[in-house]
Amino acid sequence: MTSSQPDLIRSAFGRFATGVTVVTTVGTNDRKVGMTASSFNSVSLDPPMVLWSAGTQASEYEVFANCDKFAVHVLSEKQTDLSNRFATPDIDKFEGVDWQLSSNNLPVLSDCPLCLQCETVASHQASDHKIIIGLVIDVDFGSEEPPLLYYGSAYHKLGDSI
Numbered sequence: 001m002t003s004s005q006p007d008l009i010r011s012a013f014g015r016f017a018t019g020v021t022v023v024t025t026v027g028t029n030d031r032k033v034g035m036t037a038s039s040f041n042s043v044s045l046d047p048p049m050v051l052w053s054a055g056t057q058a059s060e061y062e063v064f065a066n067c068d069k070f071a072v073h074v075l076s077e078k079q080t081d082l083s084n085r086f087a088t089p090d091i092d093k094f095e096g097v098d099w100q101l102s103s104n105n106l107p108v109l110s111d112c113p114l115c116l117q118c119e120t121v122a123s124h125q126a127s128d129h130k131i132i133i134g135l136v137i138d139v140d141f142g143s144e145e146p147p148l149l150y151y152g153s154a155y156h157k158l159g160d161s162i
Helices: 006-013 061-065 080-087
Strands: 021-026 032-037 040-045 048-055 069-074 099-101 107-109 114-126 129-141 148-151 154-157
Touching: 021 048, 021 061, 021 080, 021 107, 032 048, 032 061, 032 080, 032 107, 048 061, 048 114, 061 129, 069 107, 069 129, 107 114
Parallel strands: none
Antiparallel strands: 021 032, 021 069, 040 048, 048 129, 069 114, 099 107, 114 129, 148 154
16 A cells, blocks of 8 residues: 555545544634544543644644644534534634633634543644644533534434444
């Protein structure tokens, strides 16, 4: 297998369903930044830790690669517009979006099923991504809506359980 087969690799990786998140933080001059990420996972329960990865090509990469804390928002199946907005480069992603500044000085989006506020504890460069690991410092449960899923390069809704 070689990196000269990106369509094959993209198709293979697309066979793994993921949830969809938006990660937010505050950069220099109190500038709010955020991006959509499906590369999110739990790491441990004790201590509570999560990870996600930011691509080096993302316009917000430098901010996230150097942030000391961040918030991960799990999106609901009704929030595809929010996912698309935070995946769009070079726009004010917070314009017209309902959010508030948390006590941890993080921009927190409203109406998400879950928001985890985290302190960055480690990061690791891995090819064209940086893996960012965070210690969960606050948990906010929001809406009871089912999660938004991503599979095969498209959004999906949660089906019946088996």
